[in-house]
Amino acid sequence: MNKAEKTRQFIIEKTAPIFNxxxxxxxxxNDMISATGLTKxxxxxxxxxxxxxALAAFDFNLKQMFSAVQAEMATRKTVKEKLLVYxxxxxxxxxxxxxxxxxxILNTSVEADxxxxxxxxxxxxxxxxWKTKIENLIKKGVADNELSAALDPDEVAITLIALVEGGIMISKVTGKLQYRRAIMKAVKKMIEAL
Known part of the structure; x- marks a missing residue:
């Protein structure tokens, strides 16, 4: 990585949390200047x-999020265990x-829609x-006879995403952590019933 690439990466890493x-x-x-210590x-x-x-910061944050999920999933064996990582x-x-x-995804979707x-x-x-990753897990679970063949991978994937993101949004907006817990409990039941 040359100096210009290192500087770009530094700016992205320092501003990504602010944009998020x-x-x-x-x-x-001024936020970007404060975070990086660089001039305009x-x-x-x-x-x-x-x-x-902002676009580069979103990509950085997204990679960080998907990496955290993928690292946890790598420690699990079954498809249900992997889905429960969410x-x-x-x-x-x-x-x-x-x-x-x-x-x-939630933060940017709400603001930028x-x-x-x-x-x-x-x-x-x-x-x-994200939906494709979940669909692929569902298809693998069906192929391995771990999950019901009657499942619609597209429907399960988008519902799972909607519940997870919706739970976080409701909890953040209301300040009620118990709402997130309740919705995640419902997601867990949904996954276990697959």
Whole structure:
């Protein structure tokens, strides 16, 4: 990695938590300067604009999130155990190497759905990627006779994502952790019934 690539990566790593906590519109150039210790010219010498930094920060946060999930799944044997990782991590995400501020898909989706087409597209792509990963797990479970052949992998995957993300959103907005726990309990029952 050359010096310019190292500087870009440094900027991404330092600003990613800010974008994930404050959102695109809430993150200012002064926030980026404070986080990196670089000047405005240095930041925009490596990125064309705030959009480019935000898109790279989203990718970084998403990779961090998927890596935390994948690392936990690698320690599990059955498909159900792997699916239950979502419950475990999202119920206790502060104890995992998860992006600061929580799920970047949820955070970005809520903010960018009507305001930032490029970030919205990134969030939508992340949902489709996540859905495909779950669908593949479901298909493997069916092929291994661990899960019911009557399952619709697409339906199970998108429902699981909606419940997990919805549980986090409701809990964050209301400040009621018991709501997240209750929804994760329902997700666990759903997975165990597969």
């Amino acid at each position: 906590v404050k959102g695109y519109s809430g993150t200012s150039i 010219g240095s930041i925009y010498g490596n990125f064309r604009n705030k959009d480019e930094v 419950v475990e991590i999202y119920e206790n995400f502060l104890t995992y190497p998860f992006p600061e501020g929580g799920c970047p 009507d305001t930032h087409p490029e970030l919205r597209a990134k969030a939508a792509e992340a949902i489709f990627t």
